[in-house]
Amino acid sequence: MFLLTGGVMENDLANLALTDEEEEAFEEDAAVVDQNLNLCLVGCCLTDSIVHFPSFRNTMADLWHPLRGICISDLGDRRFLFQFFHEVDIQRVLAGTQWFFNNHLILFHRMKPGENPSLVHLLLTEFWVQVHDLPIGLVSETMAKQFGDFLGKFLEYDLSSWLGSSPSVMRF
Structure with a gap:
């Protein structure tokens, strides 16, 4: 155990400063984080229940099985950060079906630089x-667009749904 007395240590701590090179390193780290957010999703489970994070992380990684891996972080309050x-890999997840965990819908948002995942x-x-x-x-x-905009926001129309056996079905 070491005992340091006031004078010398306080002066050394008071005179601490980052050099220009060290400040540039922090700026570069921030740029890397922003660039990495381009391959991140933030998501949450629609439930009032507690989400068991280790089970959630393992289940989603097994379901998606990304080519280059995934890092899933718990942000708290049933909110998760998915780094691809x-x-x-991220396109395959976004283009896939609705994703659920323990019968609870997972909502996603693709991160943009400068956004706070929380x-x-x-x-x-x-x-x-x-x-x-x-x-x-x-x-x-045209009718699909009207229905879609009435329900929320129209995104896409599936023409193949009525080219098949049932011309009275429309999918949008």
């Missing part, structure tokens, strides 16, 4: 909607 290491709004998700038994004259992309 290749654009293909503060982004996680309020929206995308759903495919099918409308059945429509008169043939109403099965059109």
Whole structure:
């Protein structure tokens, strides 16, 4: 055990300063973090229950099985940061179906540089909607856009849904 007395140590601590090189290193680290956020999603489980993080992390990593791996961090309050290491992996997750954990929907937001993962709004998700038994004259992309904008925001129309066996079904 060492005992340091006031005078010398206080003067040394008072005179501590970062050199220009050390300050530049911190600026570069911030740029790397912003660049890495381009391959990050922040997500949350829609539940009031506690989410067991180790189970959640293992389940999602096993489901997605990204080519270059994934790092999943617990941000607290059922909010998680998913860091991917290749654009293909993040696109595959975003383009996939709705994702659930223990029957609870997971909402995602793709991070942009400068965003704080703890503060982004996680309020929206995308759903495919099918409308059945429509008169043939109403099965059109224009009508799908109207339905979609009425329900939320129209994103895409699946023309193949009515080219098949049932012309009275529209998927958007």
